[in-house]
Amino acid sequence: MVKAVSRTIAPQGTARRRRDVRAPLWRIPVGVGLPFVAVDLALPLLDRVGGTVLGFPTVVFWLFAWFVLTSVCLSAVWFLHDRHRADEAG
Amino acid sequence: MATVTFCLVILLSLAIALYSRRGHHHQGSRDFFVASGQFGGVLLFFLAVGETYSIGSVLGFPAGTFSHGTAFVIWFLSYIVLAYPVGYFLNPWIWQAGRDHNAITMADLFRHHFGSRAVEVAMALNAILFLIPFGDLQFTGLLAVLQGFGWPVPTVVITTVAAVTAFFWVALSGIRAPAYVSILKDVMMIVAVVAAGVAALLASGHLPDVRQAGQDIAQIRPTGREEAFAMSTVVLQAIGFCVAPQTIAFLFTGRSRRIVRRNQILMPLYMLMFPFLYWVADYARRSGMPLHAPNDAFMAVSLALLPGWMDGLVAAACALSALVVLAGICLAIGPLVSHNLLHGLSDRQQRYGAQIVIAVYLLFSIVSAAHASGVMIKFNTMYYFGVTQVAPGIFAILAARAVSPAAVVAGLVAGDLLSVGLYLGDIDLGGINPGLVGLVTNAAILWGGSRLLPSRALVPILRRDEMPRQ
Numbered sequence A: 001m002v003k004a005v006s007r008t009i010a011p012q013g014t015a016r017r018r019r020d021v022r023a024p025l026w027r028i029p030v031g032v033g034l035p036f037v038a039v040d041l042a043l044p045l046l047d048r049v050g051g052t053v054l055g056f057p058t059v060v061f062w063l064f065a066w067f068v069l070t071s072v073c074l075s076a077v078w079f080l081h082d083r084h085r086a087d088e089a090g
Numbered sequence B: 001m002a003t004v005t006f007c008l009v010i011l012l013s014l015a016i017a018l019y020s021r022r023g024h025h026h027q028g029s030r031d032f033f034v035a036s037g038q039f040g041g042v043l044l045f046f047l048a049v050g051e052t053y054s055i056g057s058v059l060g061f062p063a064g065t066f067s068h069g070t071a072f073v074i075w076f077l078s079y080i081v082l083a084y085p086v087g088y089f090l091n092p093w094i095w096q097a098g099r100d101h102n103a104i105t106m107a108d109l110f111r112h113h114f115g116s117r118a119v120e121v122a123m124a125l126n127a128i129l130f131l132i133p134f135g136d137l138q139f140t141g142l143l144a145v146l147q148g149f150g151w152p153v154p155t156v157v158i159t160t161v162a163a164v165t166a167f168f169w170v171a172l173s174g175i176r177a178p179a180y181v182s183i184l185k186d187v188m189m190i191v192a193v194v195a196a197g198v199a200a201l202l203a204s205g206h207l208p209d210v211r212q213a214g215q216d217i218a219q220i221r222p223t224g225r226e227e228a229f230a231m232s233t234v235v236l237q238a239i240g241f242c243v244a245p246q247t248i249a250f251l252f253t254g255r256s257r258r259i260v261r262r263n264q265i266l267m268p269l270y271m272l273m274f275p276f277l278y279w280v281a282d283y284a285r286r287s288g289m290p291l292h293a294p295n296d297a298f299m300a301v302s303l304a305l306l307p308g309w310m311d312g313l314v315a316a317a318c319a320l321s322a323l324v325v326l327a328g329i330c331l332a333i334g335p336l337v338s339h340n341l342l343h344g345l346s347d348r349q350q351r352y353g354a355q356i357v358i359a360v361y362l363l364f365s366i367v368s369a370a371h372a373s374g375v376m377i378k379f380n381t382m383y384y385f386g387v388t389q390v391a392p393g394i395f396a397i398l399a400a401r402a403v404s405p406a407a408v409v410a411g412l413v414a415g416d417l418l419s420v421g422l423y424l425g426d427i428d429l430g431g432i433n434p435g436l437v438g439l440v441t442n443a444a445i446l447w448g449g450s451r452l453l454p455s456r457a458l459v460p461i462l463r464r465d466e467m468p469r470q
Helices: A002-009 A014-021 A027-041 A043-047 A058-080 B002-020 B029-037 B041-052 B055-068 B070-101 B106-114 B117-149 B155-173 B176-204 B224-243 B245-251 B257-287 B294-305 B308-341 B347-371 B373-381 B383-398 B405-424 B434-451 B461-466
Strands: none
Touching (some): A027 A043, A027 A058, A027 B224, A043 B224, A058 B070, B002 B176, B029 B347, B041 B308, B055 B070, B055 B294, B055 B308, B070 B245, B070 B257, B106 B245, B106 B308, B106 B405, B117 B155, B117 B294, B117 B308, B117 B347, B117 B383, B117 B405, B155 B176, B155 B308, B224 B245, B224 B434, B245 B308, B308 B347, B383 B405, B383 B434, B405 B434
């Protein structure tokens, strides 16, 4: 992804280059937004859901599931963008 | 047999601490405190998770779940799991700021950016003040574990041996010792937690259904006020988790931004040990086993359900959890005094000065564990109120905002006083965490201070992501 961007920015001006290589906005909603909505903002709703899943209260199971799903969200940001960033090398 | 297993594990930890010294016999203060920023992904990962999951997690989570049900589970787990996404974005920037300023401690960032000794001292004092109860808590947890063995040894002997062990690790090779020992500690802790959890789950099958008798954790539901508290606490602590002085010091041990960021992806998976601890709490509650205190739940279930040799392993894992965190806290406090508060010391003096500070801190923690634990527990409740107050200043640094040093100190003091005052005064704002109220006030003061001065002609670290490839 970054290789493609680099090719397009090479002959152009600084302002344009900046715009082109700007870290994409979707990183924040996917990396932090989704887990935050699912874990924090959804709590009042989930608290009112009764029953159990695999023996855990539903809200507790939901939290446990987000241990894995948070990792999935961060992996998506990493593999789709951050992994290719030059300033992350090293 | 349990005693033999326990002693073997502790001896192994000492051997690992000795091994960590290999090739670093003549450490400068930078190497002693932050390993010269040389840690790769594995060591940084184990140092970070090793210092996160203290004896408070292993004993405290089952205890809290046992006593308060889902209301406790929600806030305790939510803030940790959300701290990792916050850290994924924030930690690499903080690491970069540390590299730019050649920083050893969080207070160094403030000194360099704001150019003010007063700001540096204020940040160092704030960090030390709110870190003080941690030592006491580790000793208290350690005693709770070891008393389960019924060893005829006075508690002061146990805490002294623990303090000497932690000091020995630190004096040997600084931050390298807890980082290396963390690998053993985390492997042991996962084995212990999984073993206790599986044993509790299997044994639960033989228990009668007690849901109608109010013995079921799932029946303890949070109130509306508790929900508001949980939601606001999650925000405060997810931020505080990332800007705590010891977290920042550990970040500076990392070799690159890439390593710092990549580690955050795996860290939520480490939390998969909590379902096992939940099963332990569930079994303790449903079986109605007699406990002196809720903190005994984990050890009581382990002693009841696991074979003798495993008991020693579980206790050793808990003891290592306490000692690793203790060593980490010592290494956070030491340089805050010898490097930030006492200016002008040579490199060698900073290192030895920190060791003296660490010895005094350990001694203080032993005394407070014996005589003032109640006070320390109350103090510990306020930990996040204080450590999170550096967050607005950190953001100002990352955004390269010029802020009047007076505004930074005023914001910090106002945030601290308001949070602590609301808490100690028992003033309820609909369940909203007092620390969050203090944080917002602090940020508002800082923002006001930034309006008074023009922006610096620097590229903010927050915008470095957007720079073209060189």
